[in-house]
Amino acid sequence: MITVYNPANGSIVGEAPELSGSEVQAAIDRTFAAFPAWSRRLAKERGDLLRAWFEIVRADRSAFAEIMVQENGKCFSEALGEIDYGLGFIEWYAEEAKRVYGDTIPSHAAGASVLVFKEPVGPTAAITPWNFPFMMICRKIATALAAGCTMIIKPSEETPLTAYMLLDYARRAGIPEGVFEMVTGNPKEIGELFTGDERIRKISFTGSTAVGKLLASASGATLTKMTLELGGNAPFIVFDDADFDEAVAGAVAAKLRNSGQVCISPNRFYVQDAIYDRFVAALAERVGAIEVGYGMRDDFVVGPLINQGGVDKVAALVEDARERGARVVIGGKPHALGGFFYEPTILADVDDDARMAQTEIFGPVIPIYRFKSEEEAIARANNTEYGLVAYTYTRDLGRAFRLSRKIEAGMVILNSGSVGTASVPFGGVKHSGYGREGSYYGIEEYVDVKYVLLAGLDR
Numbered sequence: 001m002i003t004v005y006n007p008a009n010g011s012i013v014g015e016a017p018e019l020s021g022s023e024v025q026a027a028i029d030r031t032f033a034a035f036p037a038w039s040r041r042l043a044k045e046r047g048d049l050l051r052a053w054f055e056i057v058r059a060d061r062s063a064f065a066e067i068m069v070q071e072n073g074k075c076f077s078e079a080l081g082e083i084d085y086g087l088g089f090i091e092w093y094a095e096e097a098k099r100v101y102g103d104t105i106p107s108h109a110a111g112a113s114v115l116v117f118k119e120p121v122g123p124t125a126a127i128t129p130w131n132f133p134f135m136m137i138c139r140k141i142a143t144a145l146a147a148g149c150t151m152i153i154k155p156s157e158e159t160p161l162t163a164y165m166l167l168d169y170a171r172r173a174g175i176p177e178g179v180f181e182m183v184t185g186n187p188k189e190i191g192e193l194f195t196g197d198e199r200i201r202k203i204s205f206t207g208s209t210a211v212g213k214l215l216a217s218a219s220g221a222t223l224t225k226m227t228l229e230l231g232g233n234a235p236f237i238v239f240d241d242a243d244f245d246e247a248v249a250g251a252v253a254a255k256l257r258n259s260g261q262v263c264i265s266p267n268r269f270y271v272q273d274a275i276y277d278r279f280v281a282a283l284a285e286r287v288g289a290i291e292v293g294y295g296m297r298d299d300f301v302v303g304p305l306i307n308q309g310g311v312d313k314v315a316a317l318v319e320d321a322r323e324r325g326a327r328v329v330i331g332g333k334p335h336a337l338g339g340f341f342y343e344p345t346i347l348a349d350v351d352d353d354a355r356m357a358q359t360e361i362f363g364p365v366i367p368i369y370r371f372k373s374e375e376e377a378i379a380r381a382n383n384t385e386y387g388l389v390a391y392t393y394t395r396d397l398g399r400a401f402r403l404s405r406k407i408e409a410g411m412v413i414l415n416s417g418s419v420g421t422a423s424v425p426f427g428g429v430k431h432s433g434y435g436r437e438g439s440y441y442g443i444e445e446y447v448d449v450k451y452v453l454l455a456g457l458d459r
């Protein structure tokens with residue numbers, strides 16, 4: 001068994017099965033066996049089952065949130081927020097199942113008809129991370145099932161309890177074995193079983209760029225379709241014409257969610273010269289007032305990082321930035337609570353050569369860079385191999401439009417610190433991956449387009 005620890009205090013929360021290769025193989029076999037019947041079910045029936053699952057999970061959202069606080073460390077209110085976000089996908093795709101429309105195309109040949117069908121790609125697999133243990137699973141499985149695909153999921157071994165609880169509720173709602181399977185064990189071996197199996201026609205992965213590239217190249221041999229939602233290095237650009245208070249509030253909300261362990265967490269704050277000092281001071285006042293602690297309480301607190309590796313990485317990046325001249329405004333070291341807690345940190349005058357300018361920090365650290373012109377801000381924002389999301393604050397419409405065109409990212413968020421919901425296409429460009437999740441774009445990833453020419457019948 002895999003032991004699951006509480007990152008806030010090291011206590012044992014529970015355990016999950018460490019499956020052998022043949023057990024994983026058996027689960028893949030069930031996913032394959034269940035596909036023909038599932039894909040032939042009426043779209044409404046598939047939608048109804050998703051909806052039934054949505055209802056019983058929603059009725060127990062507090063129980064889910066408690067498990068998430070314990071195995072992930074996020075606070076209770078954030079866990080509830082994640083649950084509502086994740087449930088939004090189940091609800092959206094329960095409805096969307098009925099709207100996977102095909103096409104008819106004016107025929108190029110006399111007496112013929114041209115039809116376009118959208119057919120489920122087949123059995124699918126997904127690998128999910130620990131930072132959103134609930135939402136990531138909902139986002140992938142709801143889309144797959146709505147499209148008529150079956151899916152096997154390997155959740156993160158750091159947070160398998162939320163995952164198995166979701167599976168349990170899916171069974172209770174009537175979602176059959178094989179249609180939704182779950183496995184935990186050795187990630188590398190399970191990944192190889194997924195990518196090496198011809199029968200799995202699509203893999204959806206959210207996690208690090210390194211593992212995403214590994215999976216993408218391994219699936220080259222089987223030409224398996226991929227959706228990859230990988231690392232980010234989000235810029236957060238504040239112009240001097242911005243609504244100052246909104247920008248400060250947006251920065252805090254976007255950054256401290258999940259203790260900064262989010263792929264869309266702002267990783268580089270660019271603040272225009274004229275408001276730079278005021279912004280740093282205002283942010284320090286806001287962030288300094290936020291408590292750090294255990295998550296089982298109703299108000300917002302910054303929780304621990306997921307493990308010692310996370311703390312070491314953050315500490316090394318902060319140290320490197322300091323050596324290159326960054327000024328510690330607040331924080332800058334592991335928190336007095338000990339364990340995996342790290343102080344919310346603001347670094348001013350960070351140098352573009354600091355390692356954190358090119359590395360996903362994944363911790364509660366706000367590095368602030370100074371800029372002068374719009375062109376400079378855009379160039380520096382784009383100076384990264386990643387391209388997931390960019391946040392910008394400005395009230396100048398022309399500038400807002402130019403930024404939304406020129407920023408290299410899958411998502412550009414103007415004057416808000418909030419990105420995701422079920423109805424929008426989530427995903428990146430460059431080394432942040434490809435494919436989209438959410439909205440009607442998301443379901444396109446799970447269907448194949450089939451062109452049918454009906455000739456010779458109209459005689």
Ligand code: ADP
Binds near residue numbers: 156187190191212
């Ligand atoms: P993170 O740094 O967020 O943990 P990872 O990419 O390591 O990112 O993990 C995301 C998911 O990928 C987890 O479920 C993890 O178990 C899985 N994973 C890690 N290494 C591999 C691998 N070699 N093959 C397949 N999956 C992997």
